[in-house]
Amino acid sequence: MNWLFKYANPHNFMRLSNVVLPVAAIATxxxxxxxxxxxxxxxxxxQQGTTITLLFIHVPADLVAMAAYVVIAVCSLxxxxxxxxxxxxxxxxxxxxxxxxxxLGLITGALWGKPMWGTYWVWDARLTSFLLLLFxxxxxMALWNAIEDEVRAGRAAAxxxxxxxxxxxxxxxxxxxxxxxxxxxxxxAGKLAPVYLPPFLLMMAGYMLLFLTLWMMRIRTAIVExxxxxxxxxx
Amino acid sequence: MSPFLTxxxxxxxxxxRSGGGAALALSFFALVATLMPLGVGADLKxxxxxxxxxxxxxxxxxxxxxxxxxxxxDFEDGSLELIALSPLSLEMTSFAKIAAHWLSTGLPLTLLSxxxxxxxNLAPAPMAILFVSLLLGTPxxxxxxxxxxxxxxxxxxxxxxxxxxxxxxxxxxxxxxxxAVAAVSDGMAGTGALELLGAFAVAAVLLSPFAAAAxxxxxxxx
Amino acid sequence: MISSLTAENLACARGxxxxxxxxxxxxxxxxxxxxxxxxxxxxxxxxxxxxxxxSPADGRLVVKTATGEITDGEERGKLVGWLGxxxxxxxQLTVIEQLHFYAALYGTASERAMLDRVGLTRQADLPCxxxxxxxxxxxxxxxxxxxxxxxxxxxxxxxxxDAAGQSLVGQLMARHCGSGGIIIAATHDPLGxxxxxxxL
Numbered sequence: 001m002n003w004l005f006k007y008a009n010p011h012n013f014m015r016l017s018n019v020v021l022p023v024a025a026i027a028t029x030x031x032x033x034x035x036x037x038x039x040x041x042x043x044x045x046x047q048q049g050t051t052i053t054l055l056f057i058h059v060p061a062d063l064v065a066m067a068a069y070v071v072i073a074v075c076s077l078x079x080x081x082x083x084x085x086x087x088x089x090x091x092x093x094x095x096x097x098x099x100x101x102x103x104l105g106l107i108t109g110a111l112w113g114k115p116m117w118g119t120y121w122v123w124d125a126r127l128t129s130f131l132l133l134l135f136x137x138x139x140x141m142a143l144w145n146a147i148e149d150e151v152r153a154g155r156a157a158a159x160x161x162x163x164x165x166x167x168x169x170x171x172x173x174x175x176x177x178x179x180x181x182x183x184x185x186x187x188x189a190g191k192l193a194p195v196y197l198p199p200f201l202l203m204m205a206g207y208m209l210l211f212l213t214l215w216m217m218r219i220r221t222a223i224v225e226x227x228x229x230x231x232x233x234x235x
Numbered sequence: 236m237s238p239f240l241t242x243x244x245x246x247x248x249x250x251x252r253s254g255g256g257a258a259l260a261l262s263f264f265a266l267v268a269t270l271m272p273l274g275v276g277a278d279l280k281x282x283x284x285x286x287x288x289x290x291x292x293x294x295x296x297x298x299x300x301x302x303x304x305x306x307x308x309d310f311e312d313g314s315l316e317l318i319a320l321s322p323l324s325l326e327m328t329s330f331a332k333i334a335a336h337w338l339s340t341g342l343p344l345t346l347l348s349x350x351x352x353x354x355x356n357l358a359p360a361p362m363a364i365l366f367v368s369l370l371l372g373t374p375x376x377x378x379x380x381x382x383x384x385x386x387x388x389x390x391x392x393x394x395x396x397x398x399x400x401x402x403x404x405x406x407x408x409x410x411x412x413x414x415a416v417a418a419v420s421d422g423m424a425g426t427g428a429l430e431l432l433g434a435f436a437v438a439a440v441l442l443s444p445f446a447a448a449a450x451x452x453x454x455x456x457x
Numbered sequence: 458m459i460s461s462l463t464a465e466n467l468a469c470a471r472g473x474x475x476x477x478x479x480x481x482x483x484x485x486x487x488x489x490x491x492x493x494x495x496x497x498x499x500x501x502x503x504x505x506x507x508x509x510x511x512s513p514a515d516g517r518l519v520v521k522t523a524t525g526e527i528t529d530g531e532e533r534g535k536l537v538g539w540l541g542x543x544x545x546x547x548x549q550l551t552v553i554e555q556l557h558f559y560a561a562l563y564g565t566a567s568e569r570a571m572l573d574r575v576g577l578t579r580q581a582d583l584p585c586x587x588x589x590x591x592x593x594x595x596x597x598x599x600x601x602x603x604x605x606x607x608x609x610x611x612x613x614x615x616x617x618x619d620a621a622g623q624s625l626v627g628q629l630m631a632r633h634c635g636s637g638g639i640i641i642a643a644t645h646d647p648l649g650x651x652x653x654x655x656x657l
Contacts, residue, residue: 132403139400146390151472155453156386160400163382163446167404170435174407177431181414230473241561245550252549313543317600320508320534321562455510 010223013086017216024216028209035202042199051115056199058108060207061101062130066168068098068211069133072140073165076158086219088154091161092144093218097211099137105130125179129172136164238323239331246335249308250301257343260297264344267293268351279356286355287365287416291409293351294344294369295402298376301340302401303394305332305384306451319455325448333374333381333443341373361420368412368425368432375408375436378443385450407435459536459607459639461485461521462507468515469502476502477657478515486607489630489640489650494657500643501542503657504610507641509534520608538606540614544597548586552577552596555585556603563604571602575625590617598629609633611642 035056045052075091078084109127110120121127143160147153236244250256271289272282309315318328348369352362383401390396415428461483468478476499484490492500505511507518509530520527520536527533546555556568572578575595580588588596594617601609614630615623627649630640634650642648 132406135399135403139396139403142396142399143386146387146392146396149472152389152453156450159446159450159453160382160386164404167407170407171403174410174431178410178414181417236561238562238564241558245547245558248554249547249549308547311543312547313541313545314547316508316510316539316541316543317545317559317604318562319510320537320539320604320606321559322535322564323562456505456512 010086010226014220014223017220021213021216021220024209024213028206028213031202031206031209035199035206038199038202042196045196051112052196054108054112055196056203058105058112059200060204061105061108062126063204064207064211065098065102065105065130065133067208068094068101069136069161069165069168072098072161076161079154079158080162088151088158089222090215090219091158092154093222094215095137095141095144097214097218099134099141101207101211102130102134102137106134123179123182125176128179129175132171132175133168136168140164238321239327242318242323242328242331243335243338246332247339250335250339256339260300260340261343261347263300264293264297264347265351267296268354272355283356283358283361283420284417286352286357287361287413287420288409290348290351290355290365291368291372291413291416294341294348294373295376295405295409296398297344298336298340298373299380299398299401301336302377302380302384303387303397305336305381306388306447307384310388310454315451316455319451325451326444329381329385329444329447329451330440333377333440333447336380337374337377341369341377345369345373357416358420361416361425364419364425364429365412365416368415368429371429371433371436372408372412375432375439376405378436378439379404379408381447382443382450385447385454388451389454408432411435458637459486459520459522462608462639462641463519463521464507464516465519466516467503467506467513467518469499469506469511470514471499471502475514480516480655480657482653482655484639484641484653486637486639487634489634489642489648489652491648491652491654492641492643492657493645493654498657500657501612504541504612504641504643506530507533507608508537508539508610533608536606536608538601538604538609540597540601540609540611542612542616544593545600546585546588546593546596549584551582551584552588553581555596556599559600560603563606565603565605567605568599568603571599574602574629575599591619591622594618595622595625598626602629607638609638609640609642611640611644613644614642615644615646 039053039056042052072091072094075087075094078087079091106127109124109130113122113124113127114120140157140160144153144157147156268290271285271293275281275285306315309318319325323331345366348365349362352365357365379401380397383397386400387397411428411432415425415432418428419425463483464481466478467480469476480503482490492503494500502511506513509532512530517528518530518533520533522536527536550558553568553572556572560566560568572581575598577592577595577599580592585593585596609630614626618626630642630648630650634640640648640650640652
């Protein structure tokens, strides 16, 4: 636990991220470029044809969108239980990123579905779950914005995040149940052929690194903004 | 009277004396049920098919109407501090408020539902299931709503954020509740859905007082 | 019955600002403490801290009772009779209904007597929305009496009261201390109880 608190100090975090950020940024670009190259040059799937490319763009987005909320929940737990000072800032910084990845997942999911279903949206179980996840992000961000006192906003948002994260599996379960009841269409199932693994893993790594990079940048910005504000207040 | 019942009866009394208590929620519920056929047409077979979903969504929205004031009224006039200092724990306080909200909103909505179901040409069997599903599910709506209400109790216009926060969390309730009705309409058993709904409701009612109490503590600490 | 309340090196922070620190005092049964200071100095925050709503940034509060010591904020709150800025009155309830609610909530039963004590007997069946500001404060005082608590935390107890009302407050406070209660009051006016003063 102690190493976590070492970087609770904004000053230490800035020093750490000074080193890590450029590395992460470069790694992100490398992974995404390589991943996209492989995604487009991969042989067509016997079932999905060339739209298999969209799988490499869509599924990692969904996974990161999901992971981001877990990240927010973990930060919220740190904030509430251990009063880790930077975790409120970190949680708040992660939320818009998670929301954007969710939207990306929804758009790419719809684009992927069009060739198969004929229309962009047929209430596929996964996409519907992610649509609800988007609302959870929006509610979280709205709560942060609505409460004026930043400390109180952070704690309230932390409570909400932890309740929401517990509900996410329940929501997923209920949407899956609903989908079988109404026999909706599904995007995909089944395993991934080995030839598809390199682009998938590269894109997965690329998206995660992208999230990490942008997240660190946002936390740094928040720290700097607060410093600037403190200077202005006491000037 | 025990402190718990004291608070419960006071909240019900207050709900009754301001704005006619359940009347607002019931009218809203009936209005939604009236607007829907105006929107989708009066094809009775269609209405019977969508009845479960429409009435469930309508009930949830109607129950939402009075949720933002659940803690806010007491917070604004200083009663919440006095209640917090009483022998009644904040968890039991939240539970009492959830119960009062259900008794003054969720339960009346449930009781009105058969009449509205009739307007939607719902057959007797699914109508009964709708009733049972609302009976099981509306406490969950009050419970989850209490979490949102306690988080937003300090906000002047918290009423706009409250639905955004709790409606995604209520998706399972709507899914299982309306799903039960749909299943029975199609001749299948609705018990599976009702069991899932009941499980969610029990969990929500038992756990949300703790979350709501945490939020109240957070807001009182200022 | 509380025998004493001791504050040891209390510190209070609101956001990034430190309102007070290294604050120590002791009040024993039958004593009153006036908390004085400019607006925003932290008088209300100190009261809220004693009531258990606010956690101290540093230091602690110890309450000694006949049965032992209490250091936890929420437990301490169960000994507190609170009179804050707000009245805690619902416009739709009548005076007696309001008092009856608090009596039942706090487990006491002396509504009628307390109503007489503050001079609101004739208004018993009046809905609270029709009370004047002075009457509302009297009702709040009745509610304080009804709570039956021995540690009184009063935030500006003389506010919104005419001379008769202020004299009533003085009498009630003297009587409370006389029977062994403790009073801590944030106030701009002197309490007139031969009490200690704490300047924030």
